[in-house]
Structure formats: C-alpha cells, structure tokens
Amino acid sequence: MATVRRMKDGNARISTSFTYNSVKEIQSLNLPALHRTHSAGAASVASTTPSASPSERAGRQAIPRDEPCFITKRPGYSLAKAYLVNPVRKDRKLKNAVESFLMYCHIVYTGFNLNSASNLIPLDQTLYYTLDKLGFFAITCSKATLLAMLDVVKEQNQICDEREGMYNRNFDLDAAPFSNAEYEMVILHPDHFLPAGSGIAMHTKDPADASRLVPKLYMIAGDGALREGIESTSPRFSAFSASHSRDIQHRVNPLLILFRLCQEYRELVDLTESLVEELYHPPVVKAAARFVTHSMVGGVSRSVDDDGDKGKEGQDEDKDVDMNPTDKSDVGTGAKKDRTDPPRRKGGRAGGKRTDVKYSRFGEEIPDPGPDASYEDTRDFFRYILSGRDSPLDRRDEAVLRSIGLHPEAQDSRGEAGSSASHVDPQA
Secondary structure (H helix, E strand, O other): OEEEEEEOOEEEEEEOOOOOEEOOHHHHEEEEEEEOOOOOEEEOOOOOOOOOOOOHHHHOOOOOOOOOOOOOOOOOOOOOOEOOOOOOOHHHHHHHHHHHHHHHHOOOOOOOOOOOOOEEEEHHHHHHHHOOOOOOOOOOOHHHHHHHHHHHHHHHHHHHOOOOOOOOOOOOOOOOOOOOEEEEEEEOHHHHHHHHHHHEEEEEEEEEEEEEEEEEEEEOOOOEEEOOOOOOOOOOOEEEEEEOOHHHHHEEEEEEHHOOOOOOHHHHHHHHHHHHHHHHHHHHHHHHHHHHHHHHOOOOOEEOOOOOEOOOOOOOHHHHOOOOOOOOOOOOOOOOOOOOOOOOOOEEEEEEEEEOOOEOOEEEEEOOOOOOHHHHHHHHHHHHHHOOOEEEOOOOHHHHHHHHHHHHHHHHOOOOOOOOOOOOOOOO
C-alpha cells in the first residue's frame, strides 16, 4: 500500500509497502522458507484462498509443492492449477451430475470429485491463460498411448456387450497404458500462441547433475508445429509424461484429458475422437443418463457437496441411490426411474442486461435434450458439459477473443470485407 510520508527535513516522499504471502520450504529443490518482517504471514503461496471449498483445498494440497509445470517441467511457486474437466461452480446439482456421470461410465474411481487432484495439472501462468481462457492450444495423449488405450476400452466394451450391459467396465488407472501415458501439445492457433517469433523454454534433467534442469527453446516453425527452429525439418517438441511424485490415487487421469481437446487437429483428433466414442458406449451412457437425471430431479445423489455435507434439497431416503461400490473401479448402475426434464440454466450477463447464452468458450451452447432424447443427443450434451463449454464467457474473455478475431460474434460481424472492429482492452 502506498502512502505519503513527511520527512524530518519537511519534504514529503512516497512510501510503498507490500504484503507478501509466506513462502514455504521445498526441500527437494533446496529452497528454504522465507520469513520477512514485511510479510503478512498470510496464506502460503502453495495454498488456496480462504474462499476455496474443502474439496478444492484437498485437491490442490494433494499436488506436491515440487511438482513442475505439466508441460515445460519448470518448477516454481507461481504455477497455476488447471482443470481437465471444468467444475460447475454455481450449480451444485449439475456438478454432482457430471461427477456421477463420469463414475457411472467407469472413467473415474468411485468418490471422484471435480476438484480431485486427478483432474488438476500445474501450468505456468502464461500456458494456463492461453489454454483455459483463450484456447490457443490443447493437450491430448500421444498416438501410441491413444492406440493402446483404445484397445483396452474396446475390449471392455466387448465384455459389456457380451453380458448385455450387466458389467462395469474396469480401467485400471494404476497400470499401463494409463499409468505410463504420454501427452502432446496441439497448437491450434500458432501465431497467437507465440507471436512475432517468440519462444517457450522446455526443461529436461541435466545428464551430469540430476538436481539441475537444462532449458531448451522451442518456437513455431513454418509448418505451425512447435520445433527447435523455424525450419519445418528441425526437431519437434516430443511427447512428454506426467510427473509421478503424487500418491497413486491423486495422479493425473489421462482419460479426463481427452474431453477438453478441440476438434481441429488431424490424426490426433481422429484417434482422440475414436477413443471418446468408445468411452461413450451406448449401453453405458444410457444407464448413466438415467441415473443422472433421477439424481438431479426426482431424487438426490449421495455425492458429497463442496462443504463436506450431503445434499439436502429434495432428500428422500426411499430414493437414495447406491453410490458406494465396494471396489474402487466397481461402479453401480444407478436407479432406473422415470425421468423428467431437469431445470434449464439461465444465460449470462452482457451489456448490463440478462440474456441467454449464445456462445461459450469455444462453440455454441448445446441445450439439455430432455428425457426422451436419442443416444446421440444425450452423448453430445454430456460431451459439451465435460468439455468445459458450459461456462459462459465473461466480459474479459469476450474482449480478448474479439480483439484477436476469434470470438464467434466478431467473426460473424466481419463478413467478407474483413473486420473493422478496433482493439478492445482485455483489462477493461
């Protein structure tokens, strides 16, 4: 906070003091704690804000302080936590429905929460913003990992079909190909991601000293790929693995990464879409959709809410659904009651007036298809929800996307003659 102090000689000067967060020790990186007299001694850099829910704090605290950026492998105190499947913050019923849908499709373990560490990756602040807010790049699994996981999912689907749906798919996330999954960056807008020939440093272990890192600069090459030089023949940024410093139950779930990939990237997208189609196996999706609709409208899911208490709205002991299978990968089939239309969500705020949401972050809004929808409509709706596209754009997001010509409304207004819109300050 700045203030004006009057000195002994009668002159006045500006005095500025800062309130720093306390800095915790990271022993594995030989970084001692910092105790400063001008530090407020408030929350740790590694902790969350006081407004964070218990499940948010638990998820973030399950990620070790020394875990580096998921992509660049640079450790540090300033890393942000990015969600793979975005949580629904203002609609607890929908949040529980998404979590239950993932569990009943056997994609996550029983007891999964969207704030769980397995749904979080640490990212450098710039990468976090360009991924989560701007969509300049995406992350998917490597070709080899996608092919291996596709074989496993198809095999489990075949068993499910042979047993006429009376089978819970079993994806052992502690075993290959899930535990040793490799990932790749998909650069969707190369010139926006690294403009004017700028680069990004990726880090590897120093062969001569494992305690140190060696940075290597990558840039956008002529073919739009991330390479060591501008030539299309220079080495490309290769597939990378997740850090394994977490406890097993908190490690990144590679299946969740598939749901946020935008559909703009040739072979990897085709493979990702093939694997996602297998995960959305019709008998499994229908059973999961029946349970989710019942839990949102007719009864109450027994998922634990953000405050650590079970939901109370519309609670009826006779309508509770068993959400406690004995095995971590053995998820129940849910209640099979008649469904009714869940309540529709309202639109966002634009220009000071309440309006329906026409666009979300990367595409048009897909409305709830209702209880009598086809498998395809149900699948598309939950794919839309899981991709994080249920969150309306805020004013800053819209300003940034309009200023670079990526907002759908901005594209519509440009026509064939090109855009005449002036740059909008995203900080406004």
